[in-house]
Amino acid sequence: xxxxxxxxxxLITVTGKKLTVTCSQNMNHEYMSWYRQDPGLGLRQIxxxxxxxxxxxxxxxxxxxxxxxxxxxxxxxLESPSPNQTSLYFCASSxxxxxxxxxxxELFFGEGSRLTVL
Amino acid sequence: xxxxxxxxxxxxxxxxxxxxxxxxxxxxxxPSLFWYVQHPNKGLQLLLxxxxxxxxxxxxxxxxxxxxxxxxxxxLTKPSAHMSDAAEYFxxxxxxxxxSTLTFGKGTMLxxxx
Numbered sequence: 170x171x172x173x174x175x176x177x178x179x180l181i182t183v184t185g186k187k188l189t190v191t192c193s194q195n196m197n198h199e200y201m202s203w204y205r206q207d208p209g210l211g212l213r214q215i216x217x218x219x220x221x222x223x224x225x226x227x228x229x230x231x232x233x234x235x236x237x238x239x240x241x242x243x244x245x246x247l248e249s250p251s252p253n254q255t256s257l258y259f260c261a262s263s264x265x266x267x268x269x270x271x272x273x274x275e276l277f278f279g280e281g282s283r284l285t286v287l
Numbered sequence: 288x289x290x291x292x293x294x295x296x297x298x299x300x301x302x303x304x305x306x307x308x309x310x311x312x313x314x315x316x317x318p319s320l321f322w323y324v325q326h327p328n329k330g331l332q333l334l335l336x337x338x339x340x341x342x343x344x345x346x347x348x349x350x351x352x353x354x355x356x357x358x359x360x361x362x363l364t365k366p367s368a369h370m371s372d373a374a375e376y377f378x379x380x381x382x383x384x385x386x387s388t389l390t391f392g393k394g395t396m397l398x399x400x401x
Contacts, residue, residue: 173330209296211393212331212377227388259330271387274321274338274379278330 171196175260175279182250183287190245190282192260200263200272201243202227203235205256206281212259218243219265250286258282289314291380293392301400306350306365308395310378313359320361321379322352325394331377337361339383348372373399 173194182188194201202217204227214227218237232254234246243262247254260279263272294309312318319338323331335346342354348371352363361378378392 209393212391214388217388261331270385271381272389274319274336274381274389275333276323276331276389278332280330281328 171277173260173262173277173279175258175282177282178280179283181285181287184251185249188247188250188284190247190258190260190284192243192245192279193241194243194260194262194277195241196262196264196277197240198262198277199240199265201237202261202263202272202276203233203243203245204259204261205229206259207256215245215258219271247284250284252286254284255286256284258284289318289380289382289387289390291378291390291392293376293378293395295395296393297396297398299398299400300368302370303367306363306368306372306397308363308376308378308397310361310363310392311359312361312378312380314380314382316382316384319381319383320352320354321381322346322350322361322363323377323379325375325377327374334363334376368397368399370399370401373397 199220203215204212213229216235218224261276263276291312321336322334324334325331337344337354345351350365375394381387
């Protein structure tokens with residue numbers, strides 16, 4: 170079954186305590202992306218990756234890091250979380266358009282990770 | 288560059304009545320357009336897509352959307368709402384030419400009353 174798996178689904182942490190949200194996909198997709206969802210703001214892209222070792226900033230990258238060492242995994246790292254990073258986070262993956270010019274738009278999403286930073 | 292505007296943040300309908308969720312886009316090239324649905328406590332799921340073939344696109348669960356270039360619109364419709372349609376819906380645009388990522392609308396919450 171095609172799947173994007175995120176962990177943890179729920180996490181409460183304290184300011185400054187480093188955490189990692191894992192994301193794994195089983196569809197051999199080149200493109201992976203992280204979004205955060207906040208009420209009234211919709212989905213905002215944090216970082217994306219077009220392939221292994223290729224990552225780039227999205228619209229709201231401050232306070233986050235990512236890595237893409239393997240095609241299937243794309244972890245999101247919060248080195249020093251702050252309360253304004255309390256949010257619902259989604260990982261998504263997609264094949265690339267012909268010529269590798271970007272994602273096809275047919276995204277597969279994980280179930281989400283709800284993070285609370287106290 | 289591209290952008291997308293969902294004209295209503297909330298839409299309320301009664302079960303059995305038609306659904307219309309509005310989306311307008313702007314793009315410098317030929318666009319691809321998508322509608323996604325997000326049920327409570329779930330990730331987003333692709334509902335339907337337009338990628339420069341037929342302008343009337345059918346999706347899952349009886350939804351359809353029509354691409355109207357002259358109006359730069361891609362409105363989502365369903366003839367008869369069901370309680371299970373209550374969810375948040377997102378319109379998404381990307382470009383068919385050149386490098387392009389995806390641009391999401393801010394979402395429309397569909398409320399369905401009995």
